[in-house]
Amino acid sequence: MTQGNNYRVLVVEDNPVASRMLENALLSDGYEIMTAGDGIAALNILKNNFCPIVITDWLMPRMNGIDLCRAIRNGDYPGYVNIMIMTAMDGQDDVITGLKAGADDYISKPFNRTELAARLANVTRILDLEKSLKKASREIEILARTDPLTTIYNRRFLFEQLPREIQRCRRYQHPLSIMMCDIDDFKAVNDSHGHHIGDLVLREFASRLSAWTRCDIDWLARYGGEEFLVVLPEIRVAEAAGVGERLRREMAARPMNANGFNLEVTASFGITGFDLVPDPEPDPELFISRADALMYEAKKNGKNRVMVASC
């Protein structure tokens, strides 16, 4: 019967024969095993190898099982460590001492194979649950920073991440540019083709911005309806102007195919930044509104153009 789901168990036991018996039982149940001869050796292993399950003897040289329980509970590990004490000291007072020290469960020595398997099945059930909760919380985290329509970052993430980006560029004395991009006459797309086509245009626009900027360095967020902000770390304002001009030209040159409609989509760009981010750090909102104002100037000057100014 395999039930261990590859969970790693740390067996802590000073008696080699007892240790081997336990290891064999665990291996045949599908667990991965690590072993230690006393509490100190166990803590050393846990430092570098996280084990979600520890089965420990009580009486051992150097550090006994009770002190090991206390030390684990005071330690800092990437996940919860389930501790089972396995010993012949199984009087009621002993059990209470073990539980008080932080053990989760208790099993008498010599162990009964079926009882051990049943108790470990309870532990793995909890570990499976912990795993699925962690996965769900990671998914929620991703959802919380994603714009559902375009799947790029949302405004909330922008205001979390931009201050960090400013800080980082200032610390390393690197330049930082930002680019506000707004689709021209987007309302007309919605009015004449419907919101479904409008949504396709927004998605395609975001995916082009993402594909046409540097992977893993530049990042973009949906700022508002048809307004997107691209953050360009390590790029001077003059270079960012070149990037903006290239995006503008490519966007205008390649009509979008949306549900059979061939749509010519242009955009206006406002670019600003720091060749060196000054101290104190600039206010992210003011920084963005500077790019926004330049983008509006591009609109006023006839759309499908790029306006640039350093901060």
Ligand SMILES: [Mg+2]
């Ligand atoms: Mg012992």
